[in-house]
Amino acid sequence: MLKADRPILGMDIGGTSIKAGVLINGKLLDIRTISTPSLESQDIILETIATFIGEYLHHDFFAIGIGIPGLIDTDNGIVLNLENIPSFRKVHLRDFLQNRFGKPVYINNDANCFALGEYKFGAAKVYNHVVGVTLGTGLGAGIIVNGHLYCGFNCAAGEWCSAPYLDQDFEYYCSSKFFITKYGVKPKTLFKKATEGDLKALEAFREYGFHLGELIKNILYVLxxxxxxxxxxxxxxxxxxxxxxxxxxxxFKYPSISSNLKILISDLDETAIHGAVALVDEYAIPVNSI
Structure with missing residues (x-):
């Protein structure tokens, strides 16, 4: 359950697009998307973000939450890198936005935001110990311990993507890279073929499931x-x-753990923005003292 009862602006900044929405009375409204000027200078990108936020000022939001696919110095609000945006290195994003808008800003890794969003809004809200795993172009993971987000140093906790596995790493076998590299086809295409009963597509997903099971066992051993x-x-x-x-x-070696594990499939719309909003609720000072 959210503690905040005033509007919160959530934003997801990626290499292709920037998406935002405002949470009002528990509902995510006014969702908009713009293209990321990913090849431009840092200053141009910062001004693009600020202009986009400016379009939401009429909602009178009290804070801003931002999810970014990269490493973040959360103590100082510095984006250490942003995937697919070459100029976004050591960006003092929090200071820039707080000086511009006079509102608190909270920034975190997008996979962490996903896990927190699912805990606050989605399928995982009845559990206290949760791991959110994103399966897409890459592999990401966020960790909830005792009902709170655990990020580690520079938001690097949960980086199973780079953990060695077989001859590569887990991202190679548990993201779209697996299908593209081994089968030469994007997972979306294989999914369509699998629904039609294509044997090769069905085998691809069976093999993928085995590798994902290995990842999950690794998570169980650690958390x-x-x-x-x-x-x-x-x-x-x-x-x-x-x-x-x-x-x-x-x-898994300890069946008392694995047999009680719940595997949940996200059905939350606009997960990235929900996660960014949840980030504010997790860390913001009490609303009545703002």
Whole structure:
């Protein structure tokens, strides 16, 4: 449940697009998207973000939450890098926006925001120990411990994407890279073929499920969460990789942990913005003292 009862602006900044919306009375409204000027200078990108935020001032939001796919110095509000935007290195984004708008700004990794958004708004809100895993172009993960987001140093906790696995890493085997590299086809295309009963597509998802099961067992050894929430575009193919994934998880050494694990599939609309909004609610000072 959210503590805040005033409007919150949530923003998702990516290499292709910047998306925003405002939470009012528990509902996400006025959702808009603009293209990211990813090849421009840092100053131009900052002004683009500020102009976009300016379009929401009439909502009288009290704080801004931002999710970004990269490492963040959350103590100082510095974006250390932003994937696919070459000029976004060591950007003092919080200071820039707080000086411009006079409102508190909270910034975190987008996978962390996903996990927090699912805990605050989505399928995981009845659990205290949760890991959110995003399955898409890349692999991301966010961690909820005792009902609070755990980020680690520079938001680097949960970076299973880079953890060595077989001859590569988990991102190679648990993101769209697996389908593109091994099968030469995007997962969206394979999903369509799988729904038509194509045997090769079905086998691709069975193999993918096994690898995802290995990732989940790694997560269980480290954190023993009550629930894991799967997000990202590949989650839509869950019926095709569920059986092999669950079968692999069943080989986990401690069945008292694995047999009680809940695998949840995100059905939250606008997950990235919900996560950014949840970030404000997690860290903002009490509304009545603002």
């Amino acid at each position: 023993a969460p009550q629930a894991i929430v799967l997000g990202g575009s590949i989650r839509k193919a869950y019926p095709f990789f569920k059986e092999s994934m669950i079968g692999n998880i069943a080989t």
